[in-house]
Amino acid sequence: MRRLFTEAVFYSFASGIALAVDMGLLWILVEWLHWSYLAAAAQSFLAGAGVVYVLSVGFVFRHRRVSDRRIEFGAFVIIGILGLATNLAVLKIAVDVLGVHYMIAKLCSVVFTFTLNFGLRRFFLFTSRQTTGKPSTTGGLAG
DSSP states (O other), rough: OHHHHHHHHHHHHHHHHHHHHHHHHHHHIIIIIIOOHHHHHHHHHHHHHHHHHHIIIIIISOOOSSSSSHHHHHHHHHHHHHHHHHHHHHHHHIIIIIIHHHHHHHHHHHHHHHHHHHHHHHHHHHOOOOOOSSSSOOSSSSO
């Protein structure tokens, strides 16, 4: 349980950095380059996902279930796509139905996407394959 808490804390920091990239790029694309908020949200979400992947495998998760990094990254992306769909759905409802500003709606979507992404990534990608409690592959600070 302690490891789960530690990983959640480190993932929160990694996600905070990724969120800064995501929201900064979202704002630039909408306000400066005049993209639609949904297209900009998709692009900025993908940029943030790249940041959180690098931080997750480097600093957050101690165990890695998948030994082939290409497969791991593919699964990470698939989970990210679920997060992206959740993100866009929350944005669409908040902006177009409820009339919320797109940046506020983005902050609301964070709660949903963070929970979904952390839970799925930890369960499917970053838990030990062994039942002895020994690390299968170390790569992070959490532990």
